[in-house]
Amino acid sequence: MFSVKEAENLSPFELGLFLEKSAKKAVKNSVPLNAGRGNPNWTAAAPREAFFLLGLFAVSEMERVRQGELSGMPARMEMLGRFEVFLAAQKETPGKNLLVGIWGKGERILGADKHDWLFEFVDAITGDNYPNPDRVLxxxxxxxxxxxxxxxxxxxxxxxxxxxxxxxxxxxxxxxxxxxxxxxxxxxxxxxxxxxxxxxxxxxxxxxxxxxxxxxxxxxxxxxxxxxxxxxxxxxxxxxxxxxxxxxxxxxxxxxxxxxxxxxxxxxxxxxxxxxxxxxxxxxxxxxxxxxxxxxxxxxxxxxxxxxxxxxxxxxxxxxxxxxxxxxxxxxxxxxxxxxxxxxxxxxxxxxxxxxxxxxxxxxxxxxxxxxxxxxxxxxxxxxxxxxxxxxxxxxxxxLLDEEESYKKKAQSICRYRQKLLYEELDLVMPFDHYDSAYYCEFDLLDWMKTHFGEQFGLDFQKETSITNFLMRLALEHGLVLLKGSGFGGSEWSVRISLANLETKDYKEIGRRIKKMVSDEFLKWQFERGQVK
Missing domain, CATH: 3.40.640.10 (Type I PLP-dependent aspartate aminotransferase-like (Major domain))
Incomplete structure (x- = not known):
């Protein structure tokens, strides 16, 4: 367990790992939300399926040379015909369709006949040789x-x-x-x-x-x-x-x-x-x-x-x-x-x-x-x-084969919609789309406090605590993990929120938990000043 003083010196990602453990232990009535890591929660399935289908074909080619536990290495001779038969036997799936698309347009894209690039890919996917050329195949x-x-x-x-x-x-x-x-x-x-x-x-x-x-x-x-x-x-x-x-x-x-x-x-x-x-x-x-x-x-x-x-x-x-x-x-x-x-x-x-x-x-x-x-x-x-x-x-x-850019539009739109939910909840100015990747959100928490809860509250809060202490409490008390922007060269009170790694519905919840913690601190501050009873 790090003290606040010890945590101040951790890099943002090391602090994030510590906060993640804290959030998992502390939260009782809500699900921990880690918006610190940039790992997206989507995957491109079709090229992965194509990879495994091509791998299955490669294994069949290995077993043609030598069967049993010690199989052989893929042999180039007449591989084209066998690959076409293999593809025709597969059921219609996005992975198969991608391989069919590559098969139909690969010569144009790769600038080589089918036999050459197919043999390179099949041999490479088995991992049976050192990379050659070593820089890239x-x-x-x-x-x-x-x-x-x-x-x-x-x-x-x-x-x-x-x-x-x-x-x-x-x-x-x-x-x-x-x-x-x-x-x-x-x-x-x-x-x-x-x-x-x-x-x-x-x-x-x-x-x-x-x-x-x-x-x-x-x-x-x-x-x-x-x-x-x-x-x-x-x-x-x-x-x-x-x-x-x-x-x-x-x-x-x-x-x-x-x-x-x-x-x-x-x-x-x-x-x-x-x-x-x-x-x-x-x-x-x-x-x-x-x-x-x-x-x-x-x-x-x-x-x-x-x-x-x-x-x-x-x-x-x-x-x-x-x-x-x-x-x-x-x-x-x-x-x-x-x-x-x-x-x-x-x-x-x-x-x-x-x-x-x-x-x-x-x-x-x-x-x-x-x-x-x-x-x-x-x-x-x-x-x-x-x-x-x-x-x-x-x-x-x-x-390259996605001429309608369907995948790109979906990847961009999911991030932008999550951004919209978060920004609306926190009443932040939306970014200018032309330059915005919408992959992360960074904003100055202290400026946000001053805007929404008053200048004096923000100044007093800044005197009493630090951004590291705030993030530690946010994890322990509200199960929310954010990274501090100062570790990226941002302002002292800025925070980074990944817009890629959580479910879309969670981004309104992130805003709610931030507001809940700050609102509680604001009420406490008002009580101490005799403004509320």
């Missing part, structure tokens, strides 16, 4: 690239490479590690963080391995047509004209304020790079991009300068699958900066990668990411597991 790569171009990189006109990784969290770790291992960033270097942001981007730079000099670029509330969005004003973005800032890290749309960058902000970034800071390394995490109706990634506008992390976890309800990618343009600032390193650093890197290549100067940054992910020495066993890669390809193909 050939036809898996084509599927993921087509998906990213459709959903995230609209308007991109440059070729790019991807590295399939174990979710967005692995992508974050790999990028930080390789940037330092390759001297593109060094301890003490100045970097910028666009905040509020996902907590690892705040916590990792402070680790002893990095110890970066962090410049914060902070978003602020802004009303557009009477609706709320969180954006970066031009003065904040202008900080990036300082060429001593070597990298900027962003989550777009943001977590937890859920706002995508305005078009004007992206154009300002482009001007800064072109005019004042051409070597700026931009790292953007676009995991929530599919929840914004007309999302534009910084990668699509500034591909030379940008590395993009994308995770399949939220959109497809697949956090347990650990599926993500790192995307880099074929020509990029990271490779350009490697070529300009000092002789001392160049020699160190020649030694670092000599077990892989004798031409280190030609060893691209994205391939170094792969090697570094396995401490170089285990590069021969690098890469995301092949079954994971197949599931990622099937998610991608599912989206």
């Amino acid at each position: 050939n036809y898996v790569e084509k599927a993921i690239k087509a998906y990213l171009e459709k959903e995230i990189f609209k308007g991109l006109k440059r070729p790019f490479d991807i590295f399939a990784v174990e979710g967005g969290t692995a992508g974050i770790c790999y990028l930080f590690d390789s940037l330092v291992s390759n001297f593109l960033l060094q301890p003490g270097d100045k970097i910028a963080l666009m905040i509020p942001t996902f907590t690892p981007y705040l916590e990792i730079p402070q680790l002893s391995r990095y110890r970066f000099d962090v410049v914060q670029i902070r978003s602020t509330p802004e009303l557009i047509d009477g609706r709320l969005t969180y954006q970066f004003n031009s003065r904040e973005i202008e900080k990036l004209r300082d060429s001593s800032i070597k990298a900027v890290f962003m989550v777009n749309p943001s977590n937890p304020s859920s706002s995508a960058l305005k078009e004007e902000t992206i154009l300002q970034l482009k001007d800064i790079v072109q005019m004042d800071n051409p070597d700026l390394m931009i790292l953007t995490d676009d995991v929530y991009g599919t929840f914004v109706p007309k999302f534009q990634s910084v990668f699509s506008v500034l591909p030379f300068n940008t590395a993009c992390i994308y995770s399949f976890s939220k959109y497809f309800g697949a956090t347990g699958w650990r599926l993500g990618t790192i995307a880099l343009a074929e020509k990029n600032v990271f490779d350009a900066k490697l070529k300009r390193l000092s002789q001392e650093f160049t020699r160190e890197l020649e030694i670092r990668y000599e077990v892989i290549t004798k031409e280190t100067e030609k060893f691209k940054f994205i391939d170094r990411l792969v090697a570094d992910s396995r401490e170089v020495a285990l590069n021969h066993a690098a890469g995301l597991s092949t079954p994971q890669q197949v599931q990622m390809a099937l998610f991608s193909l599912f989206s």
Whole structure:
């Protein structure tokens, strides 16, 4: 059991885990509600069913080669005909229909004949070989690239490479590690963080391995047509004209304020790079991009300068699958900066990668990411597991074949309706839809108290307690778990509420429980002042 003082120093997610245990123990007459985690409570069933059907076919192919406990490996010869017979024998289901759709249009999407990509997928889904190529399998790569171009990189006109990784969290770790291992960033270097942001981007730079000099670029509330969005004003973005800032890290749309960058902000970034800071390394995490109706990634506008992390976890309800990618343009600032390193650093890197290549100067940054992910020495066993890669390809193909965007519309609408229920209950200003992912809600609890219960009550409440104490009591007394926004770089009294992980009806209840606790505190405050008896 943590004291309030001890809990103050916990990261938001560690505090959330503690509050979850507290809520389960304390609640007697109501169901605990944990709105802290971002894991969605929906899943994409069709691409999963397609995965398991394809897996069944793969098993039948293994048993054709050798039956019994020690089966063989799938054999390529005449696989096409057997797959068609297999598909025809399956009953009509969304998974079968997806495989039929892929079968009919896969050659166009994957740029290869059916035999080639089918054999790769069947062999990969059995997990019987090391990933080869280790960065990403050939036809898996084509599927993921087509998906990213459709959903995230609209308007991109440059070729790019991807590295399939174990979710967005692995992508974050790999990028930080390789940037330092390759001297593109060094301890003490100045970097910028666009905040509020996902907590690892705040916590990792402070680790002893990095110890970066962090410049914060902070978003602020802004009303557009009477609706709320969180954006970066031009003065904040202008900080990036300082060429001593070597990298900027962003989550777009943001977590937890859920706002995508305005078009004007992206154009300002482009001007800064072109005019004042051409070597700026931009790292953007676009995991929530599919929840914004007309999302534009910084990668699509500034591909030379940008590395993009994308995770399949939220959109497809697949956090347990650990599926993500790192995307880099074929020509990029990271490779350009490697070529300009000092002789001392160049020699160190020649030694670092000599077990892989004798031409280190030609060893691209994205391939170094792969090697570094396995401490170089285990590069021969690098890469995301092949079954994971197949599931990622099937998610991608599912989206590409959904020409009416039925799945996307449902995923976006469920979050927006939950948001509407919560905001109406708490009487909050609704966000401006154009930039809003509606995946999280962040609001300043103290400002809300002052607006609805009076300025003086809010000031007195602030003096007597802390946001951590409030959240601990909210869990213990009302069975409600929220995360504090300050751990994401937000204001001291802001809270984050996930709009994805609970049943839709629960979002009115979340509002009720917040109001109940604050109302009780308000009545107590009035009683102590003699205003009520």
